[in-house]
Amino acid sequence: MLRRRNEFHERYERFLQDLRNEIVSGTLAPGEFILPENTLSQKYEMSRVSIRKALDELVHEGLIEKIAGKGNRVKLPDEDRTPVVIKLAWFSTSYEIEIVKRIIASFEKKYPFVKVELMLYSEENYTRTLIHSMDEEQGPDVFVMSEMHSREWVESRRTDLLTGYIPPHLLEEGVSYPEVFPLFQQGEQMLAAPFIFSPVVICFNRSIFEKYGIKEYQPLESWDDLLRVAKLCTKAPDEDGMVEHYGFCFSASSNRWPVFLLQNNGQIMKSDRSRSTMANENNIQALEYCLSLMYKEHVSPIYAHGSSHLAEGLFMKERVAMIMSTYYFMNEFRDHSIAWDVMELPRGKQPATLLLGGGLAINARSSHRQVAEKLVDYMTGDEGQRLIKQYGCTIPVLRSAAEDDALLDPAIHPEHYNCYLDVLPHAYPLHTLNLTQSEIELLFDELNLLWAGMETPADTCSRMESLFNERLEASTVKP
Numbered sequence: 001m002l003r004r005r006n007e008f009h010e011r012y013e014r015f016l017q018d019l020r021n022e023i024v025s026g027t028l029a030p031g032e033f034i035l036p037e038n039t040l041s042q043k044y045e046m047s048r049v050s051i052r053k054a055l056d057e058l059v060h061e062g063l064i065e066k067i068a069g070k071g072n073r074v075k076l077p078d079e080d081r082t083p084v085v086i087k088l089a090w091f092s093t094s095y096e097i098e099i100v101k102r103i104i105a106s107f108e109k110k111y112p113f114v115k116v117e118l119m120l121y122s123e124e125n126y127t128r129t130l131i132h133s134m135d136e137e138q139g140p141d142v143f144v145m146s147e148m149h150s151r152e153w154v155e156s157r158r159t160d161l162l163t164g165y166i167p168p169h170l171l172e173e174g175v176s177y178p179e180v181f182p183l184f185q186q187g188e189q190m191l192a193a194p195f196i197f198s199p200v201v202i203c204f205n206r207s208i209f210e211k212y213g214i215k216e217y218q219p220l221e222s223w224d225d226l227l228r229v230a231k232l233c234t235k236a237p238d239e240d241g242m243v244e245h246y247g248f249c250f251s252a253s254s255n256r257w258p259v260f261l262l263q264n265n266g267q268i269m270k271s272d273r274s275r276s277t278m279a280n281e282n283n284i285q286a287l288e289y290c291l292s293l294m295y296k297e298h299v300s301p302i303y304a305h306g307s308s309h310l311a312e313g314l315f316m317k318e319r320v321a322m323i324m325s326t327y328y329f330m331n332e333f334r335d336h337s338i339a340w341d342v343m344e345l346p347r348g349k350q351p352a353t354l355l356l357g358g359g360l361a362i363n364a365r366s367s368h369r370q371v372a373e374k375l376v377d378y379m380t381g382d383e384g385q386r387l388i389k390q391y392g393c394t395i396p397v398l399r400s401a402a403e404d405d406a407l408l409d410p411a412i413h414p415e416h417y418n419c420y421l422d423v424l425p426h427a428y429p430l431h432t433l434n435l436t437q438s439e440i441e442l443l444f445d446e447l448n449l450l451w452a453g454m455e456t457p458a459d460t461c462s463r464m465e466s467l468f469n470e471r472l473e474a475s476t477v478k479p
Contacts, residue, residue, distance in 0.1 A: 008046070015044045016054050021370035023063050023074050024084040024113035030076045034064065037071075063113070083115040086368050086375065089130065089143035091123040095331040096196065096358070099391045103384045107375060110383075114371055127152040134161050134363055141366040142375055145192045145359045147183040147429055151437035154186050163362040163369065164190040167377045176397045183357040183429050192359030193376050194397040196388060198327035199420055199427040200259055200354045202346075206339040208233050208245065208321040220346035223260075223289055226322075230299035233321035243301070249311040249320040250293050250300040252451045254430065254444045255354060256311075256324045260286040262428060263348030268443070269434035269468065276468035279461040286348075287450065287457035295453055302453070315340075326356055327420065330393035334412050341414045344423050355427035357397075395420055439468065 022028045034040075037055070041048045055072055058064045062082065065075045088104070090097060097120070104116045119140055121129055127149050133139040139161075145153070153159055170176045170193060180194040202220065209215075212232045220226050230247030237243050251257060261268075264286040267277045277283075293300040301314070311323040316336050324345065333340055345353050360376045362369060378384050385401035388394060393413055396402045408417060430440065446464055449455040455463075 008050075011044050011046055012050060012054060015040070015046065015051070016057060017367060018370075019054075019058065020061075020063065020084065021368060023058075024111065024368075025371045025374040026111055026113075027370070028074050030074050033067075033071050033073050083113055084368060084371060085115045085117055086142065086366075086371050087117045087119055087140035088375065089119045089121055089140035091126045091144065091146075092120040093123045094144065094358075095328050096388070096392060096394055099388055099394075102387050102391065103379055106383055106387065107378045110378070111371075111374065114375075116375065127156065131156060131158050131161065134365055137365060139363050139365065141363055141368055141372040143361055143363070144195070145184065145361045147355075147357050147431075148437065150184050150186075150191055150359070151431060151440070153191055155437050159186060159189065159191055161364050162191050163364045164192075165362045165373055165376060166190055166193045167373075167380050169377075170194065170380055170397070174399065176399060177402075177424065179355065179424055179427060180357050180397055183355065184359040184361075192361035193380055195358050195360045195380055196394045196396060197355065197357035198395055199423045200256060200324050200326055200345065200356070201419060201423060202322055202343045203315060203325045203330065203333075203340055203414075204322045204343065205315070205318060205320075206341055208318070219343050222346050223263075223348055226346040227293070227297060227299065230293070230322065231297065234299045245319045245321065246301055246314075247299045247320070248293060248322045249314050250290060251311040251324055252444075252447065253309075253311075254440050255326070255356060257290055258430060258433065259324065259345060259353050260290055260348065262352035262354070262432065263345075263350060264289075265349055267433070268464075269439075271434055273434055273472065275472065276465045278465035278468060279458075282349075283461050284457045287460065291450070291453070291457065327393045327395050328356070330414065333393075341416050342419050343416065344419055351426040353423055353427050355424075355429055358394075393417070439471075442467070442471075 019034065028034060035043070037048050037051050040051045044051070055064065059066060062075060064072045067073050088100075090100060101118065104118060108114060108116060130139060130143060153162070176194060177197065180197045181190070183197070184190055184192040184194060214229060214232060218229075220229060226248065233245070233247035235244045261283060264282045266283040266286050267280060268283070269276050294302045301320070309329070311320065312325055312329050312332065314320045315323045315325075316332065316338065318338055330342070360379060362372045362376060366372050380397060382398065382400065385396035385398035386404070386407060388396040389401045389404065389407045390409070391412070401407070403418070403421075405418075435443065443464065446467065447460065450457065450460040
């Protein structure tokens with residue numbers, strides 16, 4: 001008897017939740033009649049008495065109303081109705097938070113039965129916090145996932161917590177950018193729906209370029225070209241050895257310097273992850289070029305590189321002419337008076353840059369999955385994506401919004417915003433290097449000796465190859 005009662009309770013709750021989600025998500029529109037009681041009784045294998053009892057609950061919640069002689073109808077919105085609340089989690093350092101708030105307000109206006117609660121989490125241990133919250137059944141219904149977080153989810157082996165929902169419209173040919181999807185993919189499984197993205201590009205100070213006679217928009221063709229322009233824009237030291245501004249600022253961020261590795265056909269790990277190839281000559285050459293910018297050619301400042309945004313900070317102070325950056329960080333420039341623009345990175349042996357992205361993931365344990373899907377549909381749809389483009393530099397994944405020049409604002413967007421279209425065909429995720437997220441973090445920490453000028457590229461590459469291979473060997477040893 002206990003089992004039958006549990007099975008009945010599950011059917012009862014599923015019916016209530018299904019119908020509730022259909023109403024709040026707009027699948028059943030205000031004023032629309034729901035299926036007759038006898039039809040619902042057959043569909044959910046419940047008596048009409050039980051169906052009627054569940055419908056009474058929805059009447060009490062203010063979602064439906066009984067119309068004598070006609071049936072049950074979805075109520076029109078009113079101020080007294082308690083909305084269904086779904087939780088949307090975001091990491092607190094995101095540049096898109098204010099735009100997301102605009103999207104939420106627009107979504108709630110369209111779906112008055114729904115209230116979206118925006119939850120801001122610290123970026124530190126963001127993925128771990130989400131997993132713990134979901135295990136405690138207190139997790140958000142929807143949350144943002146960067147490409148770095150995607151690697152963390154794969155490494156956590158908890159992707160079972162994700163539905164992998166992708167809005168059908170994003171899968172239509174020509175609607176979105178297919179290059180962004182692999183950022184959130186594990187084998188054949190999608191972890192999140194692409195939402196926004198950015199390749200790594202060059203940001204340059206137009207005033208400094210003009211001061212040193214460089215054409216306002218002069219694409220850099222090669223590493224030698226980058227060095228030439230950086231030398232022109234580096235002011236000679238004063239009598240105290242101080243340099244007022246440099247032509248370039250190298251960044252040791254794991255989302256910046258690997259560009260040189262990719263452009264030089266570098267490889268850190270074999271594709272089958274059988275062993276590391278860190279000590280190959282292409283890697284050494286790429287790192288030698290990075291070091292030369294600071295220690296040999298003196299076109300980039302030399303200092304501790306613990307922060308991933310030191311270069312951007314100097315750029316905003318107009319102390320460097322060029323940096324590698326993303327469309328994400330360009331949102332910071334709108335409050336500064338600097339004259340700036342973007343261009344494609346110079347090419348090494350092959351054109352290549354890094355591709356970063358943000359996706360929207362749905363908690364598989366959410367009790368409001370239909371509503372969560374509606375929110376993801378909206379945020380990746382025309383209205384949500386146009387707000388992304390209109391109020392920020394970050395690139396929407398929906399082509400119709402991203403490529404609509406009518407949405408460009410000179411106070412927000414650079415003149416050559418559409419540079420990304422030329423870059424995207426050779427923009428690659430960091431996982432192209434076949435490293436796990438923990439290995440990427442290890443590499444970032446271990447390269448500090450190199451960036452500090454305390455180790456040669458050859459020695460660093462040899463040491464790191466041995467370290468990676470030791471870890472690989474240890475991971476294959478059976479307990």
